[in-house]
Amino acid sequence: MIGKSFRNRGFGMHKSLARWGAAATALWLLTAAAPLEPQDQKFQDFVRDFRDQARRQGIADATYDAAMAAIARNPRVEDLNLNQPEFARPIWSYLDTAVSDKRVADGRMALATNLPVLTAIEARYGVPKEVLVSVWGNESDYGRGHEPFNMFEALATLAYDGPRTDYARPELIAALKMMQQQHYGAAQMTSSWAGAFGQTQFVPSTFLAHAVDGDGDGQIDLWHSTPDALASTANVLASAGWQRGNAWGYEVALPQGFAYESADLDVTKPVGEWRRLGVKTVAGGDLPSAEEYGAIYLPSGARGPAFLVFGNFKVVLKYNNAASYALAVCLLADRLKGLPGVVGSWPREEVALTRDERVAFQNYLLKLGYDIGSVDGVLGRKARSALRDYQKKHGLAADGFPTEGLLTRLAMETMAK
Numbered sequence: 087m088i089g090k091s092f093r094n095r096g097f098g099m100h101k102s103l104a105r106w107g108a109a110a111t112a113l114w115l116l117t118a119a120a121p122l123e124p125q126d127q128k129f130q131d132f133v134r135d136f137r138d139q140a141r142r143q144g145i146a147d148a149t150y151d152a153a154m155a156a157i158a159r160n161p162r163v164e165d166l167n168l169n170q171p172e173f174a175r176p177i178w179s180y181l182d183t184a185v186s187d188k189r190v191a192d193g194r195m196a197l198a199t200n201l202p203v204l205t206a207i208e209a210r211y212g213v214p215k216e217v218l219v220s221v222w223g224n225e226s227d228y229g230r231g232h233e234p235f236n237m238f239e240a241l242a243t244l245a246y247d248g249p250r251t252d253y254a255r256p257e258l259i260a261a262l263k264m265m266q267q268q269h270y271g272a273a274q275m276t277s278s279w280a281g282a283f284g285q286t287q288f289v290p291s292t293f294l295a296h297a298v299d300g301d302g303d304g305q306i307d308l309w310h311s312t313p314d315a316l317a318s319t320a321n322v323l324a325s326a327g328w329q330r331g332n333a334w335g336y337e338v339a340l341p342q343g344f345a346y347e348s349a350d351l352d353v354t355k356p357v358g359e360w361r362r363l364g365v366k367t368v369a370g371g372d373l374p375s376a377e378e379y380g381a382i383y384l385p386s387g388a389r390g391p392a393f394l395v396f397g398n399f400k401v402v403l404k405y406n407n408a409a410s411y412a413l414a415v416c417l418l419a420d421r422l423k424g425l426p427g428v429v430g431s432w433p434r435e436e437v438a439l440t441r442d443e444r445v446a447f448q449n450y451l452l453k454l455g456y457d458i459g460s461v462d463g464v465l466g467r468k469a470r471s472a473l474r475d476y477q478k479k480h481g482l483a484a485d486g487f488p489t490e491g492l493l494t495r496l497a498m499e500t501m502a503k
Contacts, residue, residue: 125247129159132246136258143259149266153275157239164243166279167250177385177410178432184224184414190421193219196228197422203313207300211320212330218316220418221405225287229312237261237277237290244280257281260290267294268306276309284308285315288322296322319405326404327397334402334416335380335395337368337429347474347484349382349392351400351409352467356380360394368429385413387487391430436489447488450496451476454503 122130133154140150183189196219197204204215222228241261244254261281264270277283281290288297288308297306300317308315340349341364348355355363357380361373365382373394383393393413402412421427439447441463448461448469456472465473470486476496477484 126159129243129246133157133242136242136245136255139255140259140262143263145259145262145266149262153238153262153265153272154242157236157242159246160235160239160243160279163235163240163279164248167244167248176432176434176436176438177413178390178434179438180410181414181417181428185418185421185427189223189227189418192228193223193418193422196222200312200316203300204316207313207317207320211317211324211328213320213323213328214419214423216419216422217323217334217402217415218319219422220415221286221319221402222312222316223418224411224414226285229285229315231285233276233278233283233309235277235279236272237275237281237283238272240277240279241281241290250280254281257290260294264290264293274309285312286319288318292322293318296325322405323401326401328401329397332378332398333396334398334419335383335393338373338382338392338394339366339368339370339430340382340392341365345484346384346388347478347486349384349485351381351383351395354379354381357394365394383409383413384485384487385410386433386436387489388483388485389433391428391432439488439490439493443490443493444488447473447493447496450493450500453500454496 137147137150137154141147193216197215200219201215204218207213207218208215219228225231238258238261241254241258244250245258258281261275265272265275275283278287282288283290284293285308293306293308297308297318298314298321299306300313300315301311303311305311306314306318308318338360344364356377357373358375358377360380360382361375365373367373378396380394380396383395383399384390385393399412399416402415403409405415406412417428444463444465445461447465448458448463451458451469451472452461454476456476457468458472459466459468465488473488473492474484474486477486477492
């Protein structure tokens, strides 16, 4: 089986862990003999001192040496952490790739190839096979994604200093526990720069909480075993509250004069209430009279498509807390079921704001007396709420969607104040 052959190639290295102690000592002696840059020295000090924390969490010295002896600060990880490109990508551009015709065709092939496994997983966990395949496609292009980083080096680089230490230090402990419990070899534990790994991109703490043996070989291998990866993903979604048999949502049409300030993932109403407010299906028909609670989601503001989303959409958000990601997963799952794509038009002429422009956006709102939270270039909930208040005050559609036109208007108003 895949899992067993993989383990024989290196995941059974626990028998030789003892030999790493002398190697680690020799490496650290050589490192100590050469002068280091300040940040490299800080990294090496962290690796040395973090051992005590790992011991308190039950990590054996032999495991720690095997994982940590040969790692070094990775400047590429630091750069990616500070300059994440997805924040500046319009959602329509993101969806062009995430739900492309090729992604759909490859997904249908993956469904057919793995149908018996997927059918069994769906029966056990209640998560539709199309949703699982969609997560698989979006996370690793159906297992074809490349993970170029050593997991321990990536997590330690994030953990020793910088803005993500609170995330990375517990995940580094979790990665060490993974290695110790599953008898993985350190070199085989590859990941993204942020420590996510496997065909459906788990982080180590999620692995410890939810990973399962999907192929029944007695081992868990999310890198190479598709049944393990898909069953583990189903377990995560089911544990997060996936409602068996319920829809994630669907595209809708909003009436003229719609109160756009109520279009927010935190504002939920029964479907019957949205129907009373004039919300229609995208084809123009009446919404069903069901009393399930849903929220209106406008991923590109009032000028783009609108969606009525339910609890299962928010479950996908728990897998990856980005609404654009959740929408991509749900739309691709629909396409895999044979449903049509998005009907509404995206405002493709809009240009995504750069980080500097987003910072300026926040500063202008702040100077105009709005509470936007921290000026950090991330237009989160408070900033969007402030923008809605500004839009409503000026008779604009209060959709909370930042545009270059609004940025110019804010700049002019701030200068005139």
